[in-house]
Structures are given as structure tokens and as C-alpha cells.
Amino acid sequence: MGLFKTPEEKEKALLEKYGLDGLSNPKDVESVKSIASNLVGSGLMDAGMRIGMSAKVEDQLQVTYQKAIMEQNFIIIRKLCEISEKLK
Numbered sequence: 001m002g003l004f005k006t007p008e009e010k011e012k013a014l015l016e017k018y019g020l021d022g023l024s025n026p027k028d029v030e031s032v033k034s035i036a037s038n039l040v041g042s043g044l045m046d047a048g049m050r051i052g053m054s055a056k057v058e059d060q061l062q063v064t065y066q067k068a069i070m071e072q073n074f075i076i077i078r079k080l081c082e083i084s085e086k087l088k
Contacts, residue, residue, distance in 0.1 A: 011036040018074040023081055032077065035070075 005013070014036045015021045023029045 007037065018071070019078045020074060020081075023077075024085070028077075028081070032074075 011033055012021070015032060020032050023032060
């Protein structure tokens with residue numbers, strides 16, 4: 001394995017982290033992969049903002065709140081998928 005992960009590896013790791021790697025509907029999988037891809041791309045911006053001296057506290061709080069909302073949304077997606085599987 002190389003030193004740096006490919007975007008596909010980062011997407012897979014993010015899906016596994018939030019327990020979304022078992023989604024069965026291909027449309028759901030593509031939607032979550034699209035979200036994950038956007039998050040992987042913005043991860044550098046998040047890290048840069050935290051390191052940068054010019055980042056305002058308000059900006060850092062906004063990033064923190066957005067991350068919390070994203071995590072809550074992934075939990076909801078996972079639970080809805082579990083409910084759907086049980087109903088089948």
C-alpha cells in the first residue's frame with residue numbers, strides 16, 4: 001500500500017467509518033459516494049482552516065456544526081437502511 005490513499009480509498013474508508021458500506025440500493029450508494037467524495041475534497045480545507053492563523057472562530061464553529069450535522073445525517077441514513085432491510 002502506498003503512502004497516500006487514492007480518493008476511492010478515502011471514500012471507502014469514510015463509508016466504513018459511518019457504517020454505510022452495506023447500503024443495498026445502487027442509487028443510495030452513488031448518492032453517499034458523491035457526498036463522501038465532496039467531504040474528502042473539503043477535508044483539506046477544514047484542516048487548513050484550523051491551522052491557518054487567519055481563520056475566524058465563527059468559521060471554525062461553522063465547520064464544526066456542519067460536520068456534526070453530516071454525521072447525524074449518516075446515522076439517519078444507516079438507521080433507515082436497517083429499517084428497510086427489516087421490513088423486507
